[in-house]
Amino acid sequence: EADRTYIAVQLSRLANHWLPVFNWGYGQAADLLVRRGSQLTCLKSTRGVRQGDPLGPFFFCIAMRSHLDAVAQ
Numbered sequence: 001e002a003d004r005t006y007i008a009v010q011l012s013r014l015a016n017h018w019l020p021v022f023n024w025g026y027g028q029a030a031d032l033l034v035r036r037g038s039q040l041t042c043l044k045s046t047r048g049v050r051q052g053d054p055l056g057p058f059f060f061c062i063a064m065r066s067h068l069d070a071v072a073q
Helices: 004-014 016-026 056-072
Strands: 030-036 039-045
Touching: 004 016, 004 056, 016 056
Parallel strands: none
Antiparallel strands: 030 039
């Protein structure tokens, strides 16, 4: 799981033109509805990329790149 602030920093470093798209999709916490029995609870999604987001794997890879570069050296 990648911290969204870290993803934004890496995007600004490696692919700055994608930063507005990332901020548009991930700039605010998303509501997650969780059902526990008959009770419905709302949680805030503030970390990582969203399941089903077509750009999610790209944003995750951007976050992982600096770690992989460090390991490769």
